[in-house]
Amino acid sequence: MAEISLGPRPYAVPTPLWIIGTYDREGNPDAMAAAWAGIANSEPPCVVVGVRSSRKTYENILENRCFTINVPNTTLAPQADYFGIESGREEKGKFEKAGLTPGRAGKINAPYVREFPLHLECRLADRMTMGSHVVIIGQILDVVADESVLDEKGRPDIKKIDPVIFAPVMQAYFGVGENIGKAFEIGKEFKDKKDPE
Amino acid sequence: MAEISLGPRPYAVPTPLWIIGTYDREGNPDAMAAAWAGIANSEPPCVVVGVRSSRKTYENILENRCFTINVPNTTLAPQADYFGIESGREEKGKFEKAGLTPGRAGKINAPYVREFPLHLECRLADRMTMGSHVVIIGQILDVVADESVLDEKGRPDIKKIDPVIFAPVMQAYFGVGENIGKAFEIGKEFKDKKDPE
Numbered sequence: 275m276a277e278i279s280l281g282p283r284p285y286a287v288p289t290p291l292w293i294i295g296t297y298d299r300e301g302n303p304d305a306m307a308a309a310w311a312g313i314a315n316s317e318p319p320c321v322v323v324g325v326r327s328s329r330k331t332y333e334n335i336l337e338n339r340c341f342t343i344n345v346p347n348t349t350l351a352p353q354a355d356y357f358g359i360e361s362g363r364e365e366k367g368k369f370e371k372a373g374l375t376p377g378r379a380g381k382i383n384a385p386y387v388r389e390f391p392l393h394l395e396c397r398l399a400d401r402m403t404m405g406s407h408v409v410i411i412g413q414i415l416d417v418v419a420d421e422s423v424l425d426e427k428g429r430p431d432i433k434k435i436d437p438v439i440f441a442p443v444m445q446a447y448f449g450v451g452e453n454i455g456k457a458f459e460i461g462k463e464f465k466d467k468k469d470p471e
Numbered sequence: 472m473a474e475i476s477l478g479p480r481p482y483a484v485p486t487p488l489w490i491i492g493t494y495d496r497e498g499n500p501d502a503m504a505a506a507w508a509g510i511a512n513s514e515p516p517c518v519v520v521g522v523r524s525s526r527k528t529y530e531n532i533l534e535n536r537c538f539t540i541n542v543p544n545t546t547l548a549p550q551a552d553y554f555g556i557e558s559g560r561e562e563k564g565k566f567e568k569a570g571l572t573p574g575r576a577g578k579i580n581a582p583y584v585r586e587f588p589l590h591l592e593c594r595l596a597d598r599m600t601m602g603s604h605v606v607i608i609g610q611i612l613d614v615v616a617d618e619s620v621l622d623e624k625g626r627p628d629i630k631k632i633d634p635v636i637f638a639p640v641m642q643a644y645f646g647v648g649e650n651i652g653k654a655f656e657i658g659k660e661f662k663d664k665k666d667p668e
Contacts, residue, residue: 276618278625279577284516285614285627286542286591287634288485288647289509312486312509313639314521317603319481322519324511345483348651356658372661380476394483400599402608406514409608411601417482421473425641428475430482432638432645437484439636439647441629442510444622445654448629450485450636451646454545457637460644461553464569 284310284442291438291447293357294323295342295376295385295393296334302366303376303385306331307358309440310407311343319414321396324407330362332408335398340382341412343394347436348449350374350389354438355447381415391423391435481507481639488635488644490554491520492539492573492582492590493531499563500573500582503528504555506637507604508540516611518593521604527559529605532595537579538609540591544633545646547571547586551635552644578612588620588632 289309296304310324321343325332335341346354353372360368369376369385376385379395386393396412403409423434432450439448454460486506493501507521518540522529532538543551550569557565566573566582573582576592583590593609600606620631629647636645651657 277615278618278621280614280616280625280627282516282611283614284510284513284611286487286489286510286518286540286589287627287629287632288487288636290483290485292483310510310512312519313481313483313507314519314606315507315601315604316481316521318601319479320521320601320606321483322509322511322521322606324513324517324519343483351651352657353661354658355652355654355656356661359655359658360662371664372658392483399601402597402599404512404515404517404596404608407512409511409517409519411599411606414479414481417477417480418474419477421475424475428477429640430477430484432484432636432641432643435484438651439485439629440654443626444629445656446629447651447654447657449648449651451648454548454635454644454646455552457552457642457644458556459552459642460549461551461556461569464550464553465557467568 287441288439289442291354291440293344293354293387294331295344296331297338297384298334299337303369304330304334304362305357305368307354314411320399321412321414323410325410326406327408338383339398340384341396342379342384342386344387344390345392345437346390348438351438351447391420393418484638485636486639488551488637490541490551490584491528492541493528494535494581495531496534500566501527501531501559502554502565504551511608517596518609518611520607522607523603524605535580536595537581538593539576539581539583541584541587542589542634543587545635548635548644588617590615
Protein backbone atom coordinates (compact mmCIF):
# COMPACT_ATOMS: atom_id res chain seq x y z
CA MET A 275 0.00 0.00 0.00
CA ALA A 276 1.18 3.51 -0.74
CA GLU A 277 2.69 5.65 1.99
CA ILE A 278 1.67 9.29 1.84
CA SER A 279 3.77 12.07 3.37
CA LEU A 280 1.46 14.57 5.07
CA GLY A 281 4.25 16.96 6.00
CA PRO A 282 5.25 18.34 9.42
CA ARG A 283 2.06 18.78 11.41
CA PRO A 284 0.90 18.22 14.96
CA TYR A 285 -0.86 14.99 14.19
CA ALA A 286 -1.10 11.75 16.11
CA VAL A 287 -3.93 9.75 17.65
CA PRO A 288 -5.31 9.31 20.21
CA THR A 289 -5.06 12.66 22.01
CA PRO A 290 -7.19 13.46 25.08
CA LEU A 291 -9.78 16.15 25.68
CA TRP A 292 -8.80 17.46 29.10
CA ILE A 293 -9.83 20.65 30.87
CA ILE A 294 -7.29 22.78 32.73
CA GLY A 295 -8.71 24.50 35.79
CA THR A 296 -7.11 27.64 37.28
CA TYR A 297 -7.97 30.67 39.38
CA ASP A 298 -7.04 34.16 38.23
CA ARG A 299 -5.51 36.77 40.55
CA GLU A 300 -8.97 37.71 41.85
CA GLY A 301 -9.92 34.10 42.49
CA ASN A 302 -12.26 33.71 39.51
CA PRO A 303 -12.27 30.12 38.26
CA ASP A 304 -11.28 29.56 34.64
CA ALA A 305 -11.32 26.39 32.54
CA MET A 306 -9.62 25.72 29.21
CA ALA A 307 -9.74 22.70 26.89
CA ALA A 308 -6.41 21.05 26.02
CA ALA A 309 -5.58 18.15 23.73
CA TRP A 310 -1.81 18.61 23.56
CA ALA A 311 -1.35 16.72 26.79
CA GLY A 312 -0.43 13.43 28.42
CA ILE A 313 1.26 11.70 31.31
CA ALA A 314 4.98 12.53 31.33
CA ASN A 315 6.61 10.76 34.24
CA SER A 316 6.01 8.01 36.81
CA GLU A 317 8.13 9.02 39.81
CA PRO A 318 7.23 11.70 40.71
CA PRO A 319 3.97 11.36 38.77
CA CYS A 320 3.73 14.20 36.25
CA VAL A 321 1.49 15.41 33.45
CA VAL A 322 2.56 17.46 30.47
CA VAL A 323 0.36 19.98 28.70
CA GLY A 324 0.99 22.50 25.93
CA VAL A 325 -0.65 25.90 26.52
CA ARG A 326 -0.34 28.98 24.31
CA SER A 327 1.43 31.74 26.25
CA SER A 328 -1.29 34.21 25.23
CA ARG A 329 -3.91 32.26 27.18
CA LYS A 330 -5.47 33.44 30.41
CA THR A 331 -4.84 29.91 31.70
CA TYR A 332 -1.09 30.33 31.23
CA GLU A 333 -1.14 33.62 33.11
CA ASN A 334 -3.11 31.93 35.90
CA ILE A 335 -0.72 28.98 36.10
CA LEU A 336 2.24 31.34 36.51
CA GLU A 337 0.31 33.30 39.14
CA ASN A 338 -0.66 30.31 41.29
CA ARG A 339 1.99 27.77 40.25
CA CYS A 340 -0.67 25.07 40.04
CA PHE A 341 -3.63 23.76 38.02
CA THR A 342 -6.10 20.89 37.79
CA ILE A 343 -6.52 18.49 34.88
CA ASN A 344 -10.18 17.52 34.59
CA VAL A 345 -11.31 14.50 32.58
CA PRO A 346 -14.83 14.95 31.13
CA ASN A 347 -17.09 12.06 30.19
CA THR A 348 -18.73 11.88 26.76
CA THR A 349 -22.05 13.14 28.16
CA LEU A 350 -20.37 16.39 29.16
CA ALA A 351 -18.28 16.66 25.97
CA PRO A 352 -20.31 19.68 24.73
CA GLN A 353 -19.52 21.56 27.94
CA ALA A 354 -15.85 20.55 27.65
CA ASP A 355 -15.84 21.67 24.03
CA TYR A 356 -17.27 25.03 25.09
CA PHE A 357 -14.26 25.50 27.40
CA GLY A 358 -12.14 25.35 24.24
CA ILE A 359 -14.27 27.83 22.30
CA GLU A 360 -14.70 30.73 24.70
CA SER A 361 -11.74 32.72 26.05
CA GLY A 362 -11.36 33.24 29.78
CA ARG A 363 -10.22 36.79 28.96
CA GLU A 364 -13.60 37.65 27.44
CA GLU A 365 -15.85 35.62 29.68
CA LYS A 366 -15.35 35.42 33.44
CA GLY A 367 -18.38 33.17 33.93
CA LYS A 368 -17.38 30.14 31.84
CA PHE A 369 -18.36 27.63 34.53
CA GLU A 370 -21.79 29.28 34.94
CA LYS A 371 -22.41 29.45 31.19
CA ALA A 372 -21.51 25.77 30.89
CA GLY A 373 -23.81 24.96 33.80
CA LEU A 374 -20.91 23.36 35.68
CA THR A 375 -19.73 23.82 39.26
CA PRO A 376 -16.18 24.82 40.25
CA GLY A 377 -15.01 23.01 43.37
CA ARG A 378 -11.87 24.00 45.27
CA ALA A 379 -9.12 21.40 44.91
CA GLY A 380 -8.01 19.79 48.15
CA LYS A 381 -4.24 19.99 47.61
CA ILE A 382 -3.76 23.16 45.55
CA ASN A 383 -5.22 26.61 44.89
CA ALA A 384 -7.14 25.74 41.74
CA PRO A 385 -10.73 24.89 40.84
CA TYR A 386 -11.90 21.56 39.47
CA VAL A 387 -15.05 20.58 37.59
CA ARG A 388 -17.33 18.86 40.11
CA GLU A 389 -19.50 17.17 37.48
CA PHE A 390 -16.53 15.44 35.76
CA PRO A 391 -15.65 11.92 36.95
CA LEU A 392 -11.92 12.48 37.55
CA HIS A 393 -9.43 15.26 38.15
CA LEU A 394 -5.71 15.62 38.86
CA GLU A 395 -4.27 18.24 41.19
CA CYS A 396 -0.91 19.49 39.90
CA ARG A 397 1.79 21.92 40.93
CA LEU A 398 3.83 23.64 38.24
CA ALA A 399 7.10 21.69 38.15
CA ASP A 400 8.79 22.92 34.97
CA ARG A 401 8.12 24.56 31.62
CA MET A 402 9.74 25.01 28.23
CA THR A 403 8.74 27.54 25.60
CA MET A 404 8.63 25.63 22.32
CA GLY A 405 7.18 28.20 19.90
CA SER A 406 3.41 28.53 19.74
CA HIS A 407 2.94 26.79 23.08
CA VAL A 408 4.66 26.55 26.43
CA VAL A 409 5.15 22.91 27.38
CA ILE A 410 4.18 22.71 31.03
CA ILE A 411 5.09 19.88 33.37
CA GLY A 412 2.80 19.49 36.36
CA GLN A 413 3.61 17.25 39.29
CA ILE A 414 0.49 15.31 40.25
CA LEU A 415 -0.16 15.77 43.97
CA ASP A 416 -3.46 13.90 43.95
CA VAL A 417 -5.86 12.08 41.66
CA VAL A 418 -9.49 12.38 42.71
CA ALA A 419 -12.22 10.17 41.27
CA ASP A 420 -15.93 9.95 41.70
CA GLU A 421 -16.74 6.76 43.57
CA SER A 422 -19.03 5.67 40.73
CA VAL A 423 -16.11 5.23 38.29
CA LEU A 424 -14.09 2.89 40.51
CA ASP A 425 -14.16 -0.87 40.11
CA GLU A 426 -14.66 -3.30 43.00
CA LYS A 427 -10.95 -2.97 43.89
CA GLY A 428 -11.16 0.82 44.04
CA ARG A 429 -9.34 1.33 40.75
CA PRO A 430 -10.54 3.82 38.13
CA ASP A 431 -12.27 2.01 35.24
CA ILE A 432 -11.80 3.71 31.87
CA LYS A 433 -15.20 2.53 30.60
CA LYS A 434 -16.93 3.99 33.65
CA ILE A 435 -15.00 7.24 33.35
CA ASP A 436 -16.02 7.27 29.65
CA PRO A 437 -13.39 9.87 28.63
CA VAL A 438 -13.26 11.80 25.38
CA ILE A 439 -10.71 11.28 22.62
CA PHE A 440 -9.86 14.20 20.35
CA ALA A 441 -8.91 13.50 16.74
CA PRO A 442 -6.78 16.37 15.38
CA VAL A 443 -7.29 17.34 11.70
CA MET A 444 -10.70 15.61 11.71
CA GLN A 445 -11.59 17.98 14.58
CA ALA A 446 -13.92 15.44 16.10
CA TYR A 447 -14.47 13.70 19.43
CA PHE A 448 -14.80 9.99 20.07
CA GLY A 449 -15.57 7.72 22.97
CA VAL A 450 -13.57 4.71 24.13
CA GLY A 451 -14.39 1.45 22.32
CA GLU A 452 -13.88 -2.20 23.09
CA ASN A 453 -11.39 -3.76 25.46
CA ILE A 454 -8.85 -5.42 23.21
CA GLY A 455 -6.68 -7.09 25.82
CA LYS A 456 -4.35 -6.90 28.78
CA ALA A 457 -1.22 -4.79 28.67
CA PHE A 458 2.12 -6.61 29.14
CA GLU A 459 0.20 -9.81 28.43
CA ILE A 460 -1.14 -9.97 24.86
CA GLY A 461 2.38 -9.56 23.46
CA LYS A 462 3.91 -12.40 25.47
CA GLU A 463 3.47 -14.89 22.63
CA PHE A 464 6.18 -13.04 20.71
CA LYS A 465 8.60 -12.89 23.65
CA ASP A 466 8.27 -16.62 24.21
CA LYS A 467 9.03 -17.35 20.57
CA LYS A 468 12.48 -18.74 19.94
CA ASP A 469 14.90 -16.23 18.45
CA PRO A 470 15.09 -16.43 14.66
CA GLU A 471 17.65 -19.11 13.67
CA MET B 472 -21.59 11.18 44.86
CA ALA B 473 -18.49 10.66 46.95
CA GLU B 474 -15.12 11.86 45.75
CA ILE B 475 -12.28 9.47 46.47
CA SER B 476 -8.67 10.61 46.72
CA LEU B 477 -6.43 8.07 45.00
CA GLY B 478 -3.19 9.82 45.93
CA PRO B 479 -0.36 11.04 43.72
CA ARG B 480 -0.08 8.63 40.82
CA PRO B 481 0.52 8.80 37.09
CA TYR B 482 -3.10 8.32 36.19
CA ALA B 483 -5.25 9.94 33.53
CA VAL B 484 -7.17 8.68 30.52
CA PRO B 485 -6.94 8.34 27.60
CA THR B 486 -3.23 7.71 27.03
CA PRO B 487 -1.89 6.35 23.73
CA LEU B 488 -0.01 3.17 22.90
CA TRP B 489 2.75 4.43 20.64
CA ILE B 490 5.96 2.74 19.55
CA ILE B 491 9.27 4.62 19.50
CA GLY B 492 11.60 3.54 16.71
CA THR B 493 15.38 4.08 16.90
CA TYR B 494 18.63 2.69 15.54
CA ASP B 495 21.47 1.80 17.86
CA ARG B 496 25.10 2.73 17.15
CA GLU B 497 25.49 -0.32 14.90
CA GLY B 498 22.32 0.44 12.97
CA ASN B 499 20.15 -2.25 14.56
CA PRO B 500 16.51 -1.17 14.66
CA ASP B 501 14.85 -1.06 18.08
CA ALA B 502 11.25 -0.40 19.05
CA MET B 503 9.80 0.45 22.47
CA ALA B 504 6.21 0.93 23.64
CA ALA B 505 5.34 4.27 25.25
CA ALA B 506 2.12 5.52 26.81
CA TRP B 507 3.51 8.60 28.58
CA ALA B 508 3.26 10.64 25.40
CA GLY B 509 1.26 13.18 23.45
CA ILE B 510 1.35 16.15 21.10
CA ALA B 511 3.13 19.07 22.79
CA ASN B 512 3.17 22.01 20.39
CA SER B 513 1.61 23.26 17.16
CA GLU B 514 4.27 25.53 15.62
CA PRO B 515 6.72 23.92 15.23
CA PRO B 516 4.75 20.67 15.55
CA CYS B 517 6.19 18.66 18.44
CA VAL B 518 5.51 15.45 20.33
CA VAL B 519 6.43 14.76 23.92
CA VAL B 520 7.35 11.35 25.29
CA GLY B 521 8.64 10.15 28.63
CA VAL B 522 11.39 7.51 28.42
CA ARG B 523 13.29 5.95 31.32
CA SER B 524 16.95 6.94 31.06
CA SER B 525 17.97 3.29 31.54
CA ARG B 526 16.29 2.30 28.28
CA LYS B 527 18.18 1.34 25.14
CA THR B 528 15.78 3.65 23.29
CA TYR B 529 16.99 6.64 25.31
CA GLU B 530 20.61 5.81 24.53
CA ASN B 531 19.68 5.48 20.85
CA ILE B 532 17.85 8.83 20.82
CA LEU B 533 20.89 10.58 22.28
CA GLU B 534 23.12 8.83 19.74
CA ASN B 535 21.10 9.75 16.65
CA ARG B 536 19.18 12.81 17.92
CA CYS B 537 15.99 11.50 16.32
CA PHE B 538 13.23 8.88 16.57
CA THR B 539 9.96 7.80 15.03
CA ILE B 540 6.58 7.60 16.77
CA ASN B 541 4.61 4.69 15.31
CA VAL B 542 0.85 4.35 15.78
CA PRO B 543 -0.30 0.71 15.79
CA ASN B 544 -3.83 -0.36 14.94
CA THR B 545 -5.80 -2.67 17.24
CA THR B 546 -5.06 -5.69 15.03
CA LEU B 547 -1.35 -5.24 15.71
CA ALA B 548 -1.80 -4.40 19.42
CA PRO B 549 -0.20 -7.71 20.52
CA GLN B 550 2.94 -6.89 18.52
CA ALA B 551 2.94 -3.36 19.95
CA ASP B 552 2.50 -4.79 23.45
CA TYR B 553 5.46 -7.09 22.85
CA PHE B 554 7.61 -4.01 22.15
CA GLY B 555 6.82 -2.95 25.71
CA ILE B 556 7.64 -6.33 27.26
CA GLU B 557 11.02 -7.20 25.77
CA SER B 558 14.10 -5.02 26.28
CA GLY B 559 16.14 -3.90 23.31
CA ARG B 560 19.24 -4.54 25.45
CA GLU B 561 18.45 -8.25 25.68
CA GLU B 562 16.94 -8.81 22.26
CA LYS B 563 18.38 -7.28 19.11
CA GLY B 564 15.77 -8.90 16.88
CA LYS B 565 12.58 -7.38 18.27
CA PHE B 566 11.17 -6.51 14.85
CA GLU B 567 11.83 -10.05 13.61
CA LYS B 568 10.32 -11.68 16.67
CA ALA B 569 7.22 -9.54 16.29
CA GLY B 570 7.03 -10.43 12.61
CA LEU B 571 7.19 -6.74 11.66
CA THR B 572 9.33 -4.91 9.13
CA PRO B 573 11.57 -1.95 9.92
CA GLY B 574 11.57 0.65 7.15
CA ARG B 575 14.03 3.53 7.02
CA ALA B 576 12.36 6.88 7.72
CA GLY B 577 12.52 9.38 4.88
CA LYS B 578 13.56 12.44 6.87
CA ILE B 579 15.64 11.05 9.74
CA ASN B 580 18.01 8.23 10.68
CA ALA B 581 15.44 6.02 12.45
CA PRO B 582 13.37 2.96 11.61
CA TYR B 583 9.59 2.92 11.41
CA VAL B 584 7.14 0.02 11.56
CA ARG B 585 5.99 -0.60 7.99
CA GLU B 586 2.86 -2.53 8.98
CA PHE B 587 1.49 0.29 11.18
CA PRO B 588 -0.89 2.78 9.53
CA LEU B 589 0.87 5.98 10.63
CA HIS B 590 4.21 7.23 11.84
CA LEU B 591 5.86 10.52 12.79
CA GLU B 592 9.48 11.37 12.04
CA CYS B 593 10.98 13.47 14.83
CA ARG B 594 14.27 15.15 15.65
CA LEU B 595 15.27 15.51 19.30
CA ALA B 596 14.42 19.15 20.14
CA ASP B 597 14.72 19.27 23.93
CA ARG B 598 14.64 17.12 27.05
CA MET B 599 14.13 17.45 30.79
CA THR B 600 15.05 14.85 33.38
CA MET B 601 12.06 14.63 35.69
CA GLY B 602 12.95 11.67 37.94
CA SER B 603 12.14 8.20 36.70
CA HIS B 604 11.79 9.37 33.10
CA VAL B 605 13.38 11.88 30.76
CA VAL B 606 10.70 14.01 29.14
CA ILE B 607 11.71 14.24 25.50
CA ILE B 608 10.40 16.81 23.04
CA GLY B 609 10.58 15.75 19.40
CA GLN B 610 10.03 18.15 16.55
CA ILE B 611 7.85 16.45 13.95
CA LEU B 612 9.54 16.70 10.56
CA ASP B 613 6.99 14.56 8.76
CA VAL B 614 3.81 12.57 9.32
CA VAL B 615 3.50 9.54 7.04
CA ALA B 616 0.24 7.65 6.62
CA ASP B 617 -0.81 4.60 4.72
CA GLU B 618 -3.09 5.68 1.89
CA SER B 619 -5.79 3.34 3.17
CA VAL B 620 -6.34 5.40 6.36
CA LEU B 621 -6.95 8.71 4.57
CA ASP B 622 -10.43 10.05 3.87
CA GLU B 623 -11.55 11.38 0.48
CA LYS B 624 -9.88 14.72 1.23
CA GLY B 625 -6.56 13.07 2.08
CA ARG B 626 -6.91 13.56 5.84
CA PRO B 627 -6.10 10.80 8.33
CA ASP B 628 -9.31 9.23 9.68
CA ILE B 629 -9.00 8.04 13.28
CA LYS B 630 -11.50 5.19 12.73
CA LYS B 631 -9.49 3.92 9.76
CA ILE B 632 -6.22 4.24 11.68
CA ASP B 633 -7.92 2.33 14.54
CA PRO B 634 -5.35 3.32 17.17
CA VAL B 635 -4.90 1.78 20.60
CA ILE B 636 -5.76 3.47 23.90
CA PHE B 637 -3.86 2.43 27.01
CA ALA B 638 -5.64 2.57 30.37
CA PRO B 639 -3.08 2.92 33.18
CA VAL B 640 -3.81 1.10 36.48
CA MET B 641 -6.27 -1.20 34.64
CA GLN B 642 -3.31 -2.15 32.43
CA ALA B 643 -5.57 -2.77 29.46
CA TYR B 644 -5.92 -1.66 25.85
CA PHE B 645 -9.02 -0.30 24.17
CA GLY B 646 -10.07 0.74 20.69
CA VAL B 647 -11.70 4.00 19.64
CA GLY B 648 -15.48 4.10 20.02
CA GLU B 649 -18.25 6.20 18.56
CA ASN B 650 -17.98 9.65 17.04
CA ILE B 651 -19.64 11.92 19.57
CA GLY B 652 -19.47 15.19 17.68
CA LYS B 653 -17.48 17.97 16.07
CA ALA B 654 -14.81 19.84 17.99
CA PHE B 655 -15.29 23.61 18.39
CA GLU B 656 -18.90 23.02 17.37
CA ILE B 657 -20.83 20.94 19.93
CA GLY B 658 -20.05 23.48 22.68
CA LYS B 659 -21.33 26.50 20.74
CA GLU B 660 -24.74 26.34 22.38
CA PHE B 661 -23.13 27.43 25.64
CA LYS B 662 -21.19 30.31 24.07
CA ASP B 663 -24.31 31.64 22.41
CA LYS B 664 -26.19 31.63 25.70
CA LYS B 665 -26.72 35.04 27.25
CA ASP B 666 -24.45 35.74 30.21
CA PRO B 667 -26.09 34.89 33.53
CA GLU B 668 -28.16 37.89 34.71
